[in-house]
Amino acid sequence: MQIPRHIFKAYDVRGLIDSEITPLLAESIGRAFAVLLRRESPGKELTFAVGRDMRPNSLELQSSIIKGIRESGVHVLDIGLVSTPAFYFSVGYLKADGGVMISASHNSTVYNGFKFVRAHAIPVSGDTGIQDIANIVEQEAFVFAEQQGRIKTILEIPERAAEAEIDFAGQDSIRSLKIVADSANGMGAQYLDELFKRIPCDPIRLFWNFDGMFPNHEPNPLKEENVKQLKAAVCDRQADIGIATDGDGDRIFFVDDQGQVVEPAILRGLLAQIMLRRFPGATVCYDVRPGKVTEDMILEAGGRPLVTRVGHSFMKEQMRKVDAVFGGESSGHFFYRFPIGVFEGPLTVTVHLLQEMTKQRKTLSELVAPYKKYAHSGELNFRVSDKEIVLQQLKEHFADGVISELDGVTVTYPNFWFNVRASNTESLVRLNVEALNPEVMEEKKKEVVEILERS
CATH class of the missing domain: 3.30.310.50 (Alpha-D-phosphohexomutase, C-terminal domain)
Known part of the structure; x- marks a missing residue:
């Protein structure tokens, strides 16, 4: 089968819908992923969790990839519409042998794609399986089972994932706060709604309805133009904090009470210090992109800083290897060593930050001001x-x-x-x-x- 090899990337498969990402390719990728994990666990009865984001063709692609997986004899847990962090949670929580998430993350509406994990939400990267999936699809080296896998629909993952992240953050109090949140019409709205039910707050929601056409702005808060409206709303409404999430909800950014984006390097340093109170002397990972204040803050709190390559799969691999309690990337990915795996925890991040503002009796701008050193x-x-x-x-x-x-x-x-x-x-x-x-x-x-x- 001829395939566009360039869409099989370092972290995922991602390409243009219709011309590169098609239902037929999705079905073939499902078969190939089943073959890959069957080779690794011969004779074992396998179950995959499969989720999707809100893009217009994600449901069709999910149906196609599930067809390929089931016809290969692998059982499927259909977890429906979920954020990527909730998808990772589901693989560990449901004790699945692997999983596929249909999403193109923060890319525009003309893209879609697939993220893969093994058991415990361990990422499948370009070096650890994505190129193997491409080879299997090209060679059509599929296995058609005599009996197709079963399918079961699981509806409660978004709620269970939110509960787990919030519980992991601990029981420290949170004062009543005015919060403005911009989900960019993406999956972050799903877990932020779960948070708002559980904390004292006055939430103001921007661009909240799921819409994979992204009619208001690109779902990438790393770009300044995509947080302009959030920054203005925080100032206009005299809010305590602004929250921005990307398309699939695995990256999160914050705006302080003065309408300024909190530097990810400072944020990951604050989050590292919070985790180091719980785990004194532990290792904390961060990526190579400059943000020296992170290292300063880890050392100040008695932790062991460890620099990693850029990319969520590389960060998670290193965290597992050295048993790190926390990791943070300059791109807005923040990872925790949860009981069921190492993956992004945007709600844990948010709760920790709100707890710290409450504990220190400071505004967010006051909390970060001492660390604006570079x-x-x-x-x-x-x-x-x-x-x-x-x-x-x-x-x-x-x-x-x-x-x-x-x-x-x-x-x-x-x-x-x-x-x-x-x-x-x-x-x-x-x-x-x-x-x-x-x-x-x-x-x-x-x-x-x-x-x-x-x-």
Whole structure:
């Protein structure tokens, strides 16, 4: 079977609907995933959890992938319309042997795709199975069972997942707060509604109805233009906090009472400190993209900081390997070591933050102010002709710095540091520069950018 190989990526399968992602491909991918996990557990009766987001063709794709899975003799737990964190929860909670989530995350409405996990919500990445799935589909190396797998519909996953995340956050009190939340018409609305039922708050909901056409703005809060309305609403309504989630709900961002987005590097540091009170001296993971304040805050709380590659599958793998209690990415993914697996916990993040504001008797802006110590460029993207040549040029130009090649090239000097890495999802290199002050940051950013723009 001819397939567009480029849609089989580092973390998932993701492509254009109709031209790349089709019901026939979904059915074949279901068969291939069944073959992959059958090879790993020969003779075992397997069960997969399958969920979907709110995109217009997600239900059709879910039906097709379920058909392929069942005709391969694997049982299916249809968990319906769920956020990606709730999907991860379901795999552990239902003791499934694997799972598939139909979603294109924060991409626009013309995309859709599939995320795969093994038991305990362990991600299937490009290196650990996605390319194998592609090979099986290409070769049509399917297994048609004499008896198709059973299917069972499970309706309570969103509620059970929310309860588990909130309970995991602990019982510290939360004062009554005015909250503005923007779900971008995505899956975050589902779990935030569950939260609002359980805490004292005055919620103001923006763009709340599920709509995979995303009529109000792109479901990617990492981009400044997609949080403008939230920031304005927080100020206009004199709210205590703003919350923004992405399309499938696995990334979360916050706006303080002054209408400013809380830097993810500071947020993950705060969350790390909260977890280190419960687990003194534990390991906390964070990605290579500059955010030195995270390391400062982990060390301040007596924890062990550990840098990882960018990407949720790499972060989760490292967290399991070193038994880390928490991990955070600059992109708004925050991971916990839950009893049933390591995966994103946006509600645990939210509850911890609200509890901390209550405990410290501070506004969110007051809570984060002491940690605004460094000047950051934000993430800048560049198209280059040859990524490897660019990285080599950077190593040669900054040869007197401390160089790490854990993920791309990270160069550290006493007064500034930067990372350039190839995107795992697009034909780009991404630059992040950080420094002790804005002047140095701008100077060094210009120096790095000149090299990237020559390439």
